[in-house]
């Protein structure tokens with residue numbers, strides 16, 4: 176891993192998605208920070224996100240990361256216009272998944288997380304809207320919730336600006352300038368910007384900006400969402416959830432509609448960052464939901480969209496200097512559809528890589544050298560498998 180020394184003054188961050196905005200907020204405390212984006216804040220994957228926050232599940236093997244992420248959303252709540260909505264989550268299990276679910280529940284309980292297992296009758300006693308026929312029960316998480324992803328990113332931007340960061344939101348970075356093995360700036364369509372360090376947080380486009388001989392194992396994949404309006408608005412205690420066997424997840428909207436996500440698959444070279452949800456995904460949702468949740472017999476289709484995120488071989492982001500990178504170059508990418516809930520690790524990990532300060536949680540899971548080699552044709556693993 177590369178780290179730069181105390182000469183670090185001006186850091187350029189490429190990309191104003193949630194990763195770039197979080198890095199900017201933390202670095203701006205004691206550095207000059209400039210964020211450059213080709214379009215705008217939250218213009219790509221971030222703004223298209225469902226905003227679900229469930230790090231206890233997705234980082235169950237690294238409790239320090241889950242604790243840090245859970246705490247960040249609560250601490251940031253109520254600042255810079257940001258709001259975190261707390262809501263329980265049920266992860267629905269089939270008979271085949273039962274043993275693993277019980278083991279996970281026990282492990283997380285031992286770590287002090289508010290997680291328990293409910294049999295199918297206990298689930299429907301608590302949430303009578305669901306039909307659990309064919310399911311064995313659910314893991315109940317009582318530390319989950321969601322954010323509006325656009326508001327979250329702009330709140331991080333506002334926090335960064337309050338610390339002196341500058342955002343230039345119509346600046347496409349075309350090249351990274353390197354002299355004598357060290358980053359010295361970036362080229363943009365509006366001219367050159369000097370820098371002592373450059374953090375590339377350009378989502379699935381990150382590889383396009385890497386100098387020759389430097390690469391990271393990420394590949395773009397597409398993921399989809401539809402929003403349905405039920406016969407009656409969902410109650411204010413309707414949970415978030417996931418049906419792992421169906422590769423679908425859901426969360427209520429504040430107005431009582433239901434957002435359902437899924438339909439993930441890798442794509443080779445995306446033409447655009449977003450598009451409509453596929454008809455086949457809409458039909459899959461229309462086929463499943465009315466039999467699983469009451470009140471969707473005459474549901475209306477409100478909206479549907481698809482976005483592109485970056486996948487990595489082990490579903491965890493890369494927040495590090497890649498092998499052979501010039502001094503002062505970091506990448507932050509590969510969030511695998513979990514970039515909102517994982518974003519709290521970005522700032523501290525970037526700071527640790529650049530300045531050596533302790534992040535306060537394990538950062539090895541985000542190291543570039545955890546992969547033996549850079550293979551960009553790896554088999555895509557969906558986080559719906561976790």
Ligand SMILES: Cc1cc2nc3c(=O)[nH]c(=O)nc-3n(C[C@H](O)[C@H](O)[C@H](O)COP(=O)(O)OP(=O)(O)OC[C@H]3O[C@@H](n4cnc5c(N)ncnc54)[C@H](O)[C@@H]3O)c2cc1C
Nearest residue numbers: 190192194213221225226227348378482510513514515516
């Ligand atoms: C439909 C959908 C649902 C999702 N649901 C969830 C969820 O419920 N919970 C969760 O945690 N995560 C979710 N995610 C994943 C999450 O949104 C992403 O992991 C996260 O937003 C990635 O953030 P990022 O900053 O890495 O990338 P992005 O948000 O894609 O930001 C990259 C930025 O870089 C800019 N850029 C690219 N190239 C250049 C360049 N050359 N010069 C300047 N700027 C450049 C782009 O304009 C863009 O603004 C979802 C994603 C999608 C698509």
